[in-house]
Amino acid sequence: MNAHGQHAVMIAGTGLSCALGDTPADAVDQLADGVDPVQVPMGTDGEHQCPLMAWRQHCPGQADGESESERLNRMIDNAVAQAIAPLRDQGIDLSDTAILVGSTSKDIGVTEAAYRADLAAGRLDAPPRYDSRHAGVLLSQLGYGTLASRIANRFRLDGLHWTFNTACASSANAMLYATRLIQAGVIRRALVVGIEFGNLLSLEGFSSLMLISPTTMRPFDRDRDGVVLGEGTGAMLLGRADELDPAPGYEGMRLLGGSTRGDSSSVTTSSQPGIRAVMCEALANAGLAPGDIGAIKVHGTSTPANDLVEGRALREVFGAGLPPFTTLKSAVGHTLGACGPIETILFFESLRRGWIPATSGFRKLDEDIGIAPLDRDLADPGGAIMLNFFGFGGSNTTLLVSREGVR
Template identity: 30%
Template sequence: MHPMNSRSVSVAGLGLVSGLGSGVRHNWERALGGANGIAEIKRFETSNLLARFGSVVDRYPGLSCAERTRKVAVDVVEEALSGSCMSRSERANTGIFIGAPVFDIDWLVLADRRRRSTEDALDLMACEEWVSELGTEIGSVVESSYPAVMVNTACASGASALQLALRCMRRGRFDNAVVVASDATVCPETLTRFALISALSTRNDEPHRASRPFCEDRDGFVMGEGAAALLLQNPRRCRPIARRHHLAQLSGAGDSTDPFHRTRSSPDGRAIIRSMQKALQDAGLYPAAVGYVNAHGTSTPENDRMESLGIRKVFGDQVPPITSNKSQIGHCLTAAGGLEAVLSIMSLLDETIPPTLNYDAPDRELGMRVVTEAEHCSGLSHVLSNSFGFGGQNVSLVFSRCP
C-alpha cells in the first residue's frame, strides 16, 4: 500500500489548552518533560466528594462550565489560525466542526434547584449559557459563512469531529475546515455523576499518581479540562505558499459502535478492533507502518484491558510502543480526541513519543510496551490515535508525516 493516501487532508494549524498550560509548544515541551497537570481542585469545595482532584484550566475563574468551554475554544481557534494565510473568501468558505458537551451542566443544576425550591423568587439566568452558542462564536472568529456542525459521541466527540471534517473535505464540500474540541465541565455535579458509576480514581491522598494507564492497580480516570483546534486544508487545492507550512496529514479514520453495554466493551473487543482496522484501511496502511499508538488509555480497569486486547489483535506480534496523554492531562471527555490529535501530530513533527506517567506497576497481562520517558523515534511516519466513548462509540484516527 502506498505510504501517503491521496485522500489525505493536511493539518495547517494547531491550538491547544490543557491542565499543562496554554499554547501548543508550551504544552508539548511540558509533556516531553514529564509534567503532570493533575492536582487537588481549588476552584470549588470538594470535601464532600469522592474524587477531589483533576486537571483543570484555571485561567477563567468565576465562570460557568459553558462559558469556560467557550472561552478556551476561542483561544485555541485563534492560535490555530494565527499563522494562516487564508484570504477572506477562503475563510468564508471554511467548514466548522465542533466536538463539545451537548448541554450546559450549570443549566441542569440550576433547573433542578429551581424544581426543589419553595422560593418563588429564585433567580435563574441559565438560558443565557447554552453550549450550542459555541458554534456561533467560533464562526465569528473564523469569519465563515457556514453554520457550525456540532458533534457529540461522548468521549469520542473530538475525534468524531475530525472524522466528519475529513469525510466532507474528501467529497469536495470544503477545501478548508476548522475542527474544535472543547470541554471545561469539571464541577461537583460531573465529578459526582462519574463517581456514582465507579469511573473515577479516588486516590485523593496522591492526585499526581492517580491517572495510571495500563497499571495493574489502576482504579479509574481523572477528569480533565481543555480544548484543541486543528486547521485542515485540501493539499491539492490550496495555494503553494500555504502548502509549504503544512504540519502533517490526517490520512485515515475509522469508527464502530458497540451496543454491548453503556460503559463496557464487548468481551471479544470486536468493535474496538474494527475501529482501528477501518482507520488503517482508510489510510491505505498495513499495521506494521504505524510507529506509535496514542491510546485512549483512561486508567480504568475495563478500558485499558479491552483496548490492549484490541491493539494486540490488530498488530499481532508487532505491537508498536504506546502512551496515554491522560496520565498528564486527565480525561478531557468530549475534547479528549482533539487534544490527543494535536499531541499525536507533535510526535510526528519532533519524531518523539511523550511519556506515560505513573507506569510503576505494569499490568503484565496486557502485553503492551508503554513509553515511560520521552522517546526519540527516528523516521516516525504514522501515528494511530484512539478515542472510545461511553455508549460504545469508537473512533480511531491515523496521522501521517507530510510527503
C-alpha cells in the same frame, strides 16, 4: 488527490487551552520536562481529598472576577484564534470555513454556575439558565449547537457547522468527518474544535459509575483505578493539501481518515471485538497494514476494564509487531469529548520535536493485558500514526495519519 480521487487533507493550524498550557508549544514544554500524572490533591492530613475536587485542580486558571461563561469563552477563543492565525496572517479569507465541534457537556458548567447564583439569591424555582450577558441566548445550556454558533459568530466563519455528540469520541468523530468532507470535496476547510468544560453533572455521573480514581491516573498499570477528569479546548484547522500551507512542522503529514463504529455490547465499556474491528476497518479504509504504523496514541482511560480490552485488541491486531504506544490522559486529564484534538495536538507537537511522550503514571505491567505503554520518552520511530478514541454508548473511533518523508 489520492488514488481514490480524494483530496489530501493536512493540518494548517493548531490551538490549545488545557491543564498543561494555553498553547501547543507551552503544553509540550511541560511534557518535555516530564509531568506527574494528574491526581486527586492531598489534604493537610496526608489523605487524598474527595475525588470530585480533582477536576478543578487541573483546570486552566480563572482570572479575578471572571464568570464561568467568560472563562469558557476565553478558553475556546484562545484555542480557535491560535488555530486560524496562520491562515488569517496570510490574508486568506476563512469566511467559508466549516466548523465541526465535539463535546459531551457543552456549556452545562456555565449553566450550573448561573443556577447556583439563582439558588443563592433565593430563586429556588428558577429554571436552569444561561448567563446571557455574554452569549445573548437564554437557556442555551442544552442547545447542542450553541458553541459552534458562537464560534461562527465570534470569528466570522460562515461555513456549515456540525456538533457531534458521541461521548468521549465526539471530537475525534468531528476530526474524522472533517477529513471525509474535505477528501470528498464537499468543503474546502474545516475548523475542528473539541470542548469540555468542568461541571458537576459529569463529575457526579462518573463518580456514580465508580470510574473516578481516588488517587491518580495510571493507564495500563496493574494498579490503575480510574480516571481523573480534565477540561480544555483543542482546535485544528484542516484543509486541502493542494491549497494551503501546512502549519510549521506539519509538512508531509496527511490525515487519512479512519473509522467509527458503534459497539452495542455495553453502554459503558467498549468490547475487545469492537475495538479490534474499528482499528482493522480504519486500516483498511486508509489502505494501510498494521506494519505501516510507527506509533499509536491509545485511548488509555486508566480504568481497569477499558485498558484491558484496548490492550488485548492491540495485541490481536498487531501481534508481535506492536509499535510503541502511549496515552496522554494521565498528563492532561481525561478531557472527555474534547480529547480528540487535545490529545492529537499534544502527540503531534511532540513528534514535531522528534519524540513520543511517555505515559505518565505507568509503573507496573499488568500481566492480564500483557503489553506496556512507553515508560520513557522515545525518539520518533517514523511511520504512520494511529489514534484511538472510545466513548460511552459504544462509540469507537480510530484515526490514521501518514507522514511523507518520515520513515
